[in-house]
Amino acid sequence: MRPVLAARTMSTLALAGISFLTAGCARLDMQDQPKYKPQRPSEFFADGRSGRPELDGTIARGELHEDAAFYEGKDAAGKDIDAFPIAIDKSVIARGQQRYDIYCSPCHGRLGNGLGMVVQRGFKQPPSYHIERLRNAPVGHIYDVITNGYGAMLNYAQQIQERDRWAIVAYIRVLQYSQNASINDLSAEARAKMPPPGQAMSPEMKNAMEAEPMASPDKDFTNFPANPATPAGVPGAMGAGAYKSQPEKK
Numbered sequence: 253m254r255p256v257l258a259a260r261t262m263s264t265l266a267l268a269g270i271s272f273l274t275a276g277c278a279r280l281d282m283q284d285q286p287k288y289k290p291q292r293p294s295e296f297f298a299d300g301r302s303g304r305p306e307l308d309g310t311i312a313r314g315e316l317h318e319d320a321a322f323y324e325g326k327d328a329a330g331k332d333i334d335a336f337p338i339a340i341d342k343s344v345i346a347r348g349q350q351r352y353d354i355y356c357s358p359c360h361g362r363l364g365n366g367l368g369m370v371v372q373r374g375f376k377q378p379p380s381y382h383i384e385r386l387r388n389a390p391v392g393h394i395y396d397v398i399t400n401g402y403g404a405m406l407n408y409a410q411q412i413q414e415r416d417r418w419a420i421v422a423y424i425r426v427l428q429y430s431q432n433a434s435i436n437d438l439s440a441e442a443r444a445k446m447p448p449p450g451q452a453m454s455p456e457m458k459n460a461m462e463a464e465p466m467a468s469p470d471k472d473f474t475n476f477p478a479n480p481a482t483p484a485g486v487p488g489a490m491g492a493g494a495y496k497s498q499p500e501k502k
């Protein structure tokens with residue numbers, strides 16, 4: 253059997269070699285076939301376009317967003333949902349914190365009080381997340397704000413994927429809780445560590461602080477001018493006099 257097989261293999265290789273050579277001369281491959289490049293006009297179709305329009309209702313693979321709760325934050329009746337459509341655990345919240353600090357804190361502030369750096373430089377101040385209305389807003393509303401924007405706030409649908417939007421919503425709930433918790437929410441053990449009424453620090457915290465005093469304020473930070481005049485011509489800088497267009501605060 254073996255010699256026969258070997259002979260066959262040889263002749264196959266030889267044939268392949270010959271066809272390869274001929275292809276090299278005549279180029280009877282797909283590279284030379286008539287074809288349209290994207291957006292090229294065509295005389296074949298009545299509308300003059302070579303590309304055919306999609307049929308109504310065409311959905312790209314992977315884009316069938318049937319789960320309205322997850323993709324839109326809405327229930328079957330189109331109302332904002334009030335329960336998370338994904339499981340929330342510590343890692344989701346940590347991801348949400350990271351995404352929030354990147355995308356939202358420039359305006360809403362790290363604490364969610366609406367006093368981010370962009371706002372301090374003149375952008376419209378958003379409401380604090382700690383007002384009654386937003387504390388009670390369903391999670392679907394906050395998701396909707398990220399997805400579709402709200403008033404002066406643009407949407408973040410292009411920058412932030414659905415799952416990350418929910419992670420951010422979860423983190424906003426954490427921020428809200430952090431500013432509106434009751435002492436009764438603490439375990440007995442944690443409560444015992446609280447400072448006595450009327451005092452800012454527990455004896456334990458005081459000892460810890462005295463053992464390791466706080467670092468002195470960063471000189472670069474304290475010397476940072478309140479009205480920085482960025483030199484013109486610096487890439488990415490706002491340019492000298494960027495602040496002059498605003499009326500001086502007295």
Ligand code: HEC
Pocket residue numbers: 352355356357358359360370375376377378379386393394397398402403404405406408412420
């Ligand atoms: C460029 C500044 C800016 C950024 C960045 C920004 N927001 Fe906002 N946001 C605003 C402003 C301004 C408003 C108030 C809009 C209005 O009332 O016209 C607002 C309002 C909101 C509200 C309140 C809506 C209501 O019902 O009153 C929520 C919730 C919110 N933003 C969430 C987010 C989240 C989450 C992010 C990050 C993904 C984010 N924002 C990023 C500026 C910003």
